[in-house]
Amino acid sequence: MPKHESQLGDNLNKSRLSNEQLLGLWVEEQLSESQQHEFEQRCLQDEGFAKQVETYNIFAVQSEHYHSNEVPNWNRESTFDMPQKAKWWQWQGLPTLSFATSMLAIVMVLTGLQVRMEDGAMTISFSDKQSTQEIDRLVDERLAEFQQVQQLALTEYTQAMSKQQMDTSTQLTQYLLGASRKERREDFAELIKYVNEQRGDDQLFYARQLNKLQQDIYAKPDQIGTINE
Amino acid sequence: MFEKTDEQLIAKALQGNKQAWLNLLKRYEKPIYHYGMRMTGKNEDALDLMQEVFISVFRNLASYRNEGSFKSWLFRIAHFRCIEFYRRKKPTQGLDDTPEIESDEISAADSIHTSQENKQLVSAMQQLPMSQKAVVELKFFGQFTFDEIAEQTGISANTAKSRLYGALEKLKTLMEVDYA
Numbered sequence: 408m409p410k411h412e413s414q415l416g417d418n419l420n421k422s423r424l425s426n427e428q429l430l431g432l433w434v435e436e437q438l439s440e441s442q443q444h445e446f447e448q449r450c451l452q453d454e455g456f457a458k459q460v461e462t463y464n465i466f467a468v469q470s471e472h473y474h475s476n477e478v479p480n481w482n483r484e485s486t487f488d489m490p491q492k493a494k495w496w497q498w499q500g501l502p503t504l505s506f507a508t509s510m511l512a513i514v515m516v517l518t519g520l521q522v523r524m525e526d527g528a529m530t531i532s533f534s535d536k537q538s539t540q541e542i543d544r545l546v547d548e549r550l551a552e553f554q555q556v557q558q559l560a561l562t563e564y565t566q567a568m569s570k571q572q573m574d575t576s577t578q579l580t581q582y583l584l585g586a587s588r589k590e591r592r593e594d595f596a597e598l599i600k601y602v603n604e605q606r607g608d609d610q611l612f613y614a615r616q617l618n619k620l621q622q623d624i625y626a627k628p629d630q631i632g633t634i635n636e
Numbered sequence: 637m638f639e640k641t642d643e644q645l646i647a648k649a650l651q652g653n654k655q656a657w658l659n660l661l662k663r664y665e666k667p668i669y670h671y672g673m674r675m676t677g678k679n680e681d682a683l684d685l686m687q688e689v690f691i692s693v694f695r696n697l698a699s700y701r702n703e704g705s706f707k708s709w710l711f712r713i714a715h716f717r718c719i720e721f722y723r724r725k726k727p728t729q730g731l732d733d734t735p736e737i738e739s740d741e742i743s744a745a746d747s748i749h750t751s752q753e754n755k756q757l758v759s760a761m762q763q764l765p766m767s768q769k770a771v772v773e774l775k776f777f778g779q780f781t782f783d784e785i786a787e788q789t790g791i792s793a794n795t796a797k798s799r800l801y802g803a804l805e806k807l808k809t810l811m812e813v814d815y816a
Contacts, residue, residue, distance in 0.1 A: 431797035462808040470776035478669045486690040
């Protein structure tokens, strides 16, 4: 770089660097050659700046000689603030899980979700309408139930009818038997009566004949021998 | 016997190894305690601050990503805890405000923990505003560069230089008084 350009650059740097920046560069030992020159110049020309540098040096020396006493005894273990393992009910994800399941429940209710396990197959439906299969199954179920009830009623009715018929037959038989016995008894009574009447008539006839005979005998005794002869 | 690195101790501490954490703590408690001593000027405050710093460091240990030295990370946390501590202790004072005169004296109780050589230095620092004190502390005692100071305190490097310059201006007067 030509000499006049270098001087120009330095002049620009001079105009740019404030006391604070120059001191900052010096503190961190980052001064370039020209900045070093400027620093020295400023120390000579600016008493305030020189005092700042001096103060820095004094303070730096004091800080180097700072006597680090031992730390007083203190409760070191109190800083070991190991968080205890949270209980399962204190699990951070629990509110989220709860919220998610609530949302799922709401969605299931709103969409009418139905999950069915049938014959080893799982059916998920999002409609609250019952499927044809389900209706058929319900109808079959009801019909079977109805049929069973009807069958039972019919059996009971049949049994009742059968019993009633049997009772009626028994009653009829008994009636018939009773009636025929009575008729026969009446018939025999009539017959006996008739026979008795006949016998009475006969006895009466024989009695008359005997009377007549007696009268004849008594009335015409001489004819008896003729007759006997 | 080989001394374990900071990273090894951190890894063990994160696994719940108390001894590893205590070893790491003992390695850095002295610089942090003296940092607190210089920043607060009181032994009790320095101990409280140190405890807060290490509790905070332990809680954030998992977020330490080995980017930069552990010491830098530790002092960054210490700086923020110190600012919080200062705001809690002096809620009406801004970070750029010059502290009240009462803090310039070191109490008799604190003198026990402060040697004669340190007394003047600590006393002088107590008269600087918190913003300047932080830069002086990190520059002279932490031996950090302006860029590192800027990163740790969340300001620009030029602001850090300005604050150091301003602090030296005040210290110059204080030193003159002390030497007179």
